[in-house]
Amino acid sequence: MTDTNGKINLLGLTQPEMEQFFEKLGEKRFRAGQVMKWIHHFGVDDFAAMTNVGKALREKLEAAAYIRGPEVVSEDISSDGTRKWVVRVASGSCVETVYIPQGGRGTLCVSSQAGCALDCSFCSTGKQGFNSDLTAAEIIGQVWIACKSFGSVPATIDRAVTNVVMMGMGEPLLNFDNVVAAMKIMMDDLGYGISKRKVTLSTSGVVPMIDKLGEVIDVSLALSLHAPNDELRSQLVPINKKYPLEMLLAACKRYVSGLGEKRVLTIEYTLLKDVNDKLEHAEQMVALLADIPCKINLIPFNPFPHSGYERPSNNAIRRFQELLQKAGHNVTVRTTRGEDIDAACGQLVGQVMDRTRRSERYIAVRQLNGDSDAPRSTASRN
Ligand code: SAH
Ligand code: SF4
Numbered sequence: 001m002t003d004t005n006g007k008i009n010l011l012g013l014t015q016p017e018m019e020q021f022f023e024k025l026g027e028k029r030f031r032a033g034q035v036m037k038w039i040h041h042f043g044v045d046d047f048a049a050m051t052n053v054g055k056a057l058r059e060k061l062e063a064a065a066y067i068r069g070p071e072v073v074s075e076d077i078s079s080d081g082t083r084k085w086v087v088r089v090a091s092g093s094c095v096e097t098v099y100i101p102q103g104g105r106g107t108l109c110v111s112s113q114a115g116c117a118l119d120c121s122f123c124s125t126g127k128q129g130f131n132s133d134l135t136a137a138e139i140i141g142q143v144w145i146a147c148k149s150f151g152s153v154p155a156t157i158d159r160a161v162t163n164v165v166m167m168g169m170g171e172p173l174l175n176f177d178n179v180v181a182a183m184k185i186m187m188d189d190l191g192y193g194i195s196k197r198k199v200t201l202s203t204s205g206v207v208p209m210i211d212k213l214g215e216v217i218d219v220s221l222a223l224s225l226h227a228p229n230d231e232l233r234s235q236l237v238p239i240n241k242k243y244p245l246e247m248l249l250a251a252c253k254r255y256v257s258g259l260g261e262k263r264v265l266t267i268e269y270t271l272l273k274d275v276n277d278k279l280e281h282a283e284q285m286v287a288l289l290a291d292i293p294c295k296i297n298l299i300p301f302n303p304f305p306h307s308g309y310e311r312p313s314n315n316a317i318r319r320f321q322e323l324l325q326k327a328g329h330n331v332t333v334r335t336t337r338g339e340d341i342d343a344a345c346g347q348l349v350g351q352v353m354d355r356t357r358r359s360e361r362y363i364a365v366r367q368l369n370g371d372s373d374a375p376r377s378t379a380s381r382n
Contacts, residue, residue: 008065011039011144012137014184015191025060036190039067040140043148069141070095070134075149082338085145089114091132095169097142099161100337107163110142112179113170118204120226120237122272124304125169133175139182142168143192163198167222172201173209180217187219196220197264207243210251220264221255222297223248227276228284236276245288253292265294271317272301273310282323289329296324296331 013021018032034052038044045067047058070087073094077083083099093114100107116123117130143161150160164186166172172179179201185191186199202222203210210221227233233240240248256263267289271277289296298321301311312320317333324331 007063009135009137010035010065010067011045011069011141012135012139012178012181012185014136014181015188017181021065025064027057027060031057033190035061036188040144040147040185040191043144045069068137069144070138072145076341078338078341080337082341083146083149084338084341085142085149087138087142087145089132089134089138093131095134095142097146097168098338099146101160102337105162106160107165108143108146108161109165109168110139110182111168111170112139112166112172112175116170117174118171118237118239120204120224122226122236122270122301122307122309124307133178134170136178136181136185139178140185140191143182143186147192159192161192162194163200164192164194165200165202165222167200167202171204171206173203173206173213176209176212180213183217183219200264200266202268204237204239205243205248206239207247207251210248210255214255214258218263220266221252222266222268223252224268224270225285226268226270228281228288232276232281236272249288249292252294256293262293265292267294267296268299269296270299270301271312271320273312273316275309277312277316277320279319279323282320286324286327286329294329296329297334298331299334300336302336 008021010018010021015032015036018036019029022029022031022035031053035050038050038053044050047053047061047065047067050058053061070089073086073088075083075085081101085097086094087097088094091114095111095114097111098109100109111134113133114131115128116125119126119129143164147159147161164183166179166183183199183201186194187196196218197220200220200222201213202224204224213219213221224237225233226236227240230240230244233245243251252265256265269276269285285296298317300317301307301309303309303311321331321333
């Protein structure tokens, strides 16, 4: 992607794209590897620091390209080690990135869009409407910023970021090309060298794109199920009206078995008190998932003001989990992390610019935390 000066941002280029760039410049392809290592292993954004690149080529690079991630607006560190960055993207909106350390793992939760058009009833991102797709540079830039904050290390050495989940703001399958490019850089040894099982894309169920994903990349898939029947799911996750459960689960089955080696499928289920947390829902879920190899991750609802939903009691959560476990499922309950910095799932609100009145004001979504008159997005829904 080029900017107004015709320069290209090298941060979002995959290895083949970087090689093409150097070929067009009349240079050898191996330069791609050198420059990618400087960018992704060492966090460099200045060609002058690339000591194994000769002065003439560095000058050529200055004239043709630049390296720029999204602007960091804030970085918060929670008492439990969770970190949260708010970054501003080119459209003017802000999105959030969260780092969650746990045992020997460090999971980075990355955003793919500013806002989201899919409007799930319990999701604060959905409440803001859609503003813009993030570029590949803005998506991989979140990994770049997080890694830089821990100090740069080559991919061969233990990194702070061991896992990436595309579970921040936005529906990753509706920003397909940019998300795929960024995930390729995450898995590339010249990028972040993260194994394919440790890069997970979470979707609310854009069926045709699940098939397309399986054709172009091998990553783990998480499906945001949230309801075990079409009637309830269509209320909570409106895209279910277009792609109902039968179609959706068939696509997930194709995805996991699409390769010789099985891919990993996780079913995510946000538990909402008195809505989808009854034992009959767990029973329906057992029947629905009977022949689908998967892990189940229960996410107790993370409340936000005016959501209209509540988190179930710990007892209700445990009973739901036990019923699924008795049926032979591997079921985890997601613990809430980083509560003191509003970093929990579904609390990522960023600051999504109102598309329709761009020059006049921002939708200060933060105001939703306590201000009932806070402006709501009137952005068009796709
Ligand atoms: N759009 C994608 C990925 C981002 S949302 C998707 O929907 O899968 C990541 C996960 O957080 C999804 O499973 C989503 O349903 C869940 N989530 C959203 N709001 C939540 C909330 N308030 N409490 C708990 N989980 C929530
Ligand atoms: Fe979008 Fe996912 Fe939120 Fe639904 S849960 S509105 S798909 S970000």
